[in-house]
Amino acid sequence: MHYLDHAATTDLRPEAADEWLRVAGATGNASSTHGAGQRARRILEESRERLAAALGCEPIEVVFTSGGTESVNLALQGLWRSRAEGRTGILLPDGEHHATLDTVAALAAEGAGVVAIGLDAVGRILVDAFAAALAAEGVALATALVANNEVGTINDAAALAASAAAASVPLHLDAVAAFGHLPLSFAALRGEAPAGAGLVALSVAGHKIGAPAGTGALVVARTARIAPLLHGGGQQRGLRSGTQDVAGAAAFALAAELAVGEQVAEAMRLRRLRDRLAAGIRERVPSAELLGDPDPSGRLPGNAHLLFPGAPSESLLFLLDIAGMSASAGSACQAGIAEPSHVVQALGRTETEARSVIRFTLGRTSSDDDVDAVLAVIADAYARASGSSIRGR
Numbered sequence: 001m002h003y004l005d006h007a008a009t010t011d012l013r014p015e016a017a018d019e020w021l022r023v024a025g026a027t028g029n030a031s032s033t034h035g036a037g038q039r040a041r042r043i044l045e046e047s048r049e050r051l052a053a054a055l056g057c058e059p060i061e062v063v064f065t066s067g068g069t070e071s072v073n074l075a076l077q078g079l080w081r082s083r084a085e086g087r088t089g090i091l092l093p094d095g096e097h098h099a100t101l102d103t104v105a106a107l108a109a110e111g112a113g114v115v116a117i118g119l120d121a122v123g124r125i126l127v128d129a130f131a132a133a134l135a136a137e138g139v140a141l142a143t144a145l146v147a148n149n150e151v152g153t154i155n156d157a158a159a160l161a162a163s164a165a166a167a168s169v170p171l172h173l174d175a176v177a178a179f180g181h182l183p184l185s186f187a188a189l190r191g192e193a194p195a196g197a198g199l200v201a202l203s204v205a206g207h208k209i210g211a212p213a214g215t216g217a218l219v220v221a222r223t224a225r226i227a228p229l230l231h232g233g234g235q236q237r238g239l240r241s242g243t244q245d246v247a248g249a250a251a252f253a254l255a256a257e258l259a260v261g262e263q264v265a266e267a268m269r270l271r272r273l274r275d276r277l278a279a280g281i282r283e284r285v286p287s288a289e290l291l292g293d294p295d296p297s298g299r300l301p302g303n304a305h306l307l308f309p310g311a312p313s314e315s316l317l318f319l320l321d322i323a324g325m326s327a328s329a330g331s332a333c334q335a336g337i338a339e340p341s342h343v344v345q346a347l348g349r350t351e352t353e354a355r356s357v358i359r360f361t362l363g364r365t366s367s368d369d370d371v372d373a374v375l376a377v378i379a380d381a382y383a384r385a386s387g388s389s390i391r392g393r
């Protein structure tokens with residue numbers, strides 16, 4: 001099997017699996033005062049320290065969650081519910097992940113106003129437009145992707161955070177797709193922002209970097225005003241009540257340390273594979289077009305997102321799948337019905353184009369073999385998939 005969907009989820013690192021098993025075998029609730037509880041507490045707090053080091057934040061700022069979706073929900077709902085008097089707007093760039101889009105939609109039903117801003121043709125948030133929208137009256141909070149999970153375009157997170165700080169608006173960054181793949185430091189991005197404003201929250205997920213699914217974290221600045229989603233025992237600064245998953249935290253912290261330690265070398269390795277894949281596909285399918293930033297350093301190292309004109313994504317994915325390759329259309333697929341990618345449409349592309357894309361994402365276990373496998377079948381798959389679309393009309 002050739003797995004080219006590492007952005008959806010990536011292989012569990014063997015070290016993280018071992019760490020999980022080792023810690024999960026010990027009894028003890030990290031909130032209990034007896035010896036067993038205190039041993040669990042020690043492992044938990046060491047894991048928090050190690051994850052904080054990997055994220056460039058203070059240990060107290062790490063709130064462990066169940067993954068990216070929970071982190072984004074805690075950030076957006078929490079910030080909105082603690083918003084400054086008279087402010088109801090949420091600054092929402094186009095092309096965000098559904099965890100963000102749907103949370104903002106739910107808040108809109110509670111009275112939030114949505115201040116939408118567009119992307120440029122490669123899928124990047126325009127910093128000037130972001131800053132101008134922040135200056136509009138009544139913006140309670142802003143959110144943005146560090147890197148787009150579909151087309152892989154990297155945003156200028158530092159500039160976005162600086163404009164939020166200058167406007168005294170709290171900003172959440174969704175770093176789920178970026179963490180472990182790009183250099184990232186919460187403290188550096190936050191800079192000297194005023195209390196409760198600028199970058200105040202940042203979401204990450206464990207299963208994108210080789211930790212078990214069900215692990216994640218929200219970095220919450222000490223001065224952030226944020227209401228909890230879960231009420232109960234008051235764990236984690238009262239921001240996320242509930243008995244803590246010590247084994248998950250330990251496995252996540254270890255996977256994060258490994259990913260961050262390998263990040264520079266791994267990015268170089270993946271860029272070479274990714275560029276070979278994209279160039280090879282375009283040689284074999286001359287009408288295919290690389291979407292996102294054509295500058296290799298402006299996109300996530302393992303991301304090759306291509307438009308295959310006239311070929312429905314589902315047909316291509318099906319043909320690749322039966323040839324033993326897993327990729328994705330990069331769009332939400334509910335009840336088996338693929339929706340046209342809202343991200344591709346945000347680049348100014350048509351709905352038909354947004355239904356004719358494939359996202360190949362490479363990761364730790366990817367090799368030249370995977371690239372060769374795609375290149376061996378892509379021309380034939382494209383011919384058959386585009387034929388199927390013509391027959392289908």
Ligand SMILES: Cc1ncc(COP(=O)(O)O)c(C=O)c1O
Pocket residue numbers: 007008066067068069070072097099145148149174175176177205206207216
């Ligand atoms: C950018 C981004 N944000 C949020 C999420 C949601 O994360 P999770 O699947 O861990 O809930 C994802 C997952 O694909 C993502 O890519």
